[in-house]
Amino acid sequence: MLKDKKAVIFDLDGTLVDSMWIWKEIDIRFLGRYGLQVPDGLNDALEGFSFYETAKYFKEHFPLPLTMEEIMETWNRMAAEMYEKEISLKDGAKELIHMLKEKHMPLGIATSNSRELAKVCLKSNGILDAFDYICTSDEVPKGKPEPDVYLHAAEKLSVEPEKVLVFEDIPYGLMAGKRANMATCAVRDPYSERAMEEKLRLADYYIDSYYDVLNGTYQKLS
CATH class of the missing domain: 1.10.150 (DNA polymerase; domain 1)
Known part of the structure; x- marks a missing residue:
């Protein structure tokens, strides 16, 4: 992946x-x-x-x-x-981020949430400093499913879109990543279970938790 x-x-x-x-x-x-x-x-x-x-x-x-x-x-x-x-990280997320930082991989956030809440959440979970850039939909002309937020984040990370891997939980987000010409991995979340078929159709990979990335047990979809 x-x-x-x-x-x-x-x-x-x-x-x-x-x-x-x-x-x-x-x-x-x-x-x-x-x-x-x-x-x-x-x-x-x-x-x-x-x-x-x-x-x-x-x-x-x-x-x-x-x-x-x-x-x-x-x-x-x-x-x-x-x-x-009250908000915690997904299973395996902290371990994956630690591994990526050991590899000196630039990391970004692309969210429809506000910058203030994103920073509060990341800081309370001890991973704020791991991210090189936080991009919110308010910074770009159009939110997801348009690719703007991902393209802007990639630009700030100084990385070509086709060299980026995106993790997303809903179809709109996966569509945004694909439209940005990035590889996409769908993440299991109970609030998007009903859209599972569409998620699997849109994504390149699927994981139940981030341990699947660490263990190499993710599903390759395309």
Whole structure:
């Protein structure tokens, strides 16, 4: 999987860390403050959205007495504490990152999350310093499934896209990696189990955990 690769870029939520559950919980608590309930299908509607795009959607679809900036500030406050205290790395992630750093492999993050939350999460798990660049969707013209965030990250790492390996958990992210002309590895996550067939179709490799990379037990799909 890593043969001839010169950099590795990870998505964050659901890929590097087990965090997908918190957004539903934050939605419940946030909307509950205003007597609102989370509608069915909200997570699907927001899949691949950047932090800004998500706030815009909430402002347009819910009767909230807040500006978009206030919505984002509130989410950041609620999420920061959870990312710091409750979010852990996927199995084998720390060991893989340690191995990659021993090989002097440039590492990046390409996330639809905010830079602040990404840094809080990586720092609390003791791996912030391992990453050479954190790229968020807000830095580029279009979020996933467009390739912008991955191309920008590769540029910042000074590596050609075709020499990059991407780890992703959802189809939109895998599509973004493929459109960037990068090799892609799908990561198992319970929140994207229903999309497994599409994940396997889009990815070059599949892993149940990062130990599969370390042990050479990953699935080669193409």
